[in-house]
Amino acid sequence: MRKLKYALPMLFIVYAMATPSYAKWVWNKETGWMDTPSTAVTTLEQRYKYALSLLVEQKYVNAIKEFEAIIDTDPHSEYAEVSQINIGWAYFLNGDYKRALKAYEKALQKYPGTKRTTEILEREYQLGIAQMDTNEEAAISVFEKIIEKHHLGPLSPEAQVKIADCYFKLEQYEESLDAYEKFLENYPKNEWVPYVQYQIPLTKVYHEKQQERNYGLLISAREGFEEYLVSNPNGVHVEDAKRLIEEIRIIEAEREFNIGEFYLRRKTPSAAAMYFEYVKTDFPGTIWAERANERLEFLRMIEAIK
Numbered sequence: 001m002r003k004l005k006y007a008l009p010m011l012f013i014v015y016a017m018a019t020p021s022y023a024k025w026v027w028n029k030e031t032g033w034m035d036t037p038s039t040a041v042t043t044l045e046q047r048y049k050y051a052l053s054l055l056v057e058q059k060y061v062n063a064i065k066e067f068e069a070i071i072d073t074d075p076h077s078e079y080a081e082v083s084q085i086n087i088g089w090a091y092f093l094n095g096d097y098k099r100a101l102k103a104y105e106k107a108l109q110k111y112p113g114t115k116r117t118t119e120i121l122e123r124e125y126q127l128g129i130a131q132m133d134t135n136e137e138a139a140i141s142v143f144e145k146i147i148e149k150h151h152l153g154p155l156s157p158e159a160q161v162k163i164a165d166c167y168f169k170l171e172q173y174e175e176s177l178d179a180y181e182k183f184l185e186n187y188p189k190n191e192w193v194p195y196v197q198y199q200i201p202l203t204k205v206y207h208e209k210q211q212e213r214n215y216g217l218l219i220s221a222r223e224g225f226e227e228y229l230v231s232n233p234n235g236v237h238v239e240d241a242k243r244l245i246e247e248i249r250i251i252e253a254e255r256e257f258n259i260g261e262f263y264l265r266r267k268t269p270s271a272a273a274m275y276f277e278y279v280k281t282d283f284p285g286t287i288w289a290e291r292a293n294e295r296l297e298f299l300r301m302i303e304a305i306k
Helices: 044-057 060-073 078-093 098-110 117-131 136-149 156-169 174-186 193-211 215-231 238-265 269-282 287-301
Strands: 022-028 030-038
Touching: 030 136, 044 060, 044 078, 044 174, 060 078, 060 215, 078 117, 078 215, 098 136, 117 136, 117 156, 136 174, 156 193, 174 193, 174 287, 215 238, 238 269, 238 287, 269 287
Parallel strands: none
Antiparallel strands: 022 030
């Protein structure tokens, strides 16, 4: 399965023949003391290189101001578009994810059809990933924007999976199921399919726990795990799927055994025997199969059944 590279994008810094010197320090109430480029930095290219140097030096606020000044000076230059993207990157590195997303979205709006669309969406994807541990709802919003902008793009399938994962973390299991199933519907041949085939029944198991014994969900989950094993005999979740199938089978056996006990209390041994036989036959090796067999032997001993 392809994994996105989460490493920070390379900053394409190309310095002039001589690195600009710094003329003096000036005071700014927002940024404090800062150095300014010398008067030798006069062209847009030189100013862009200086802004990039500020970014490398982690002077994010100053870098943003320089990039904004470049855009204001010549909004149609080759440096304006990339400056807008780097504004988003500076906000991202500074931990201001909300402004970072706005900057990226502004780049897409100001430069529709740009050849850098994929690059911007990759930056947005990284932004969503960064927020998954702290603000899942904000992450969902980012991933939805990526899908909206480029439904058939290379990032859209993974964005759809991450939406489902975020809902799963939020314990909003119905929404998570819908998102996983939407993925299978829209991207049936994608490399994330095996993962989603496992996550769907797992989500049903967790959803069932919220509802306290929704046996329909449990049976559906077991069937989903069984389908996963058939489709992915060497999958990474094979052992977990087998374990969960067995756990669900035990719960199913207990339920059927308890129904038999109910009919036994109602003094309808033939109906009780039918459920005990089912448990004994369909759930061998479980404690409930052993108990069902004991009940059947008892009923035969007292001649309540043949």
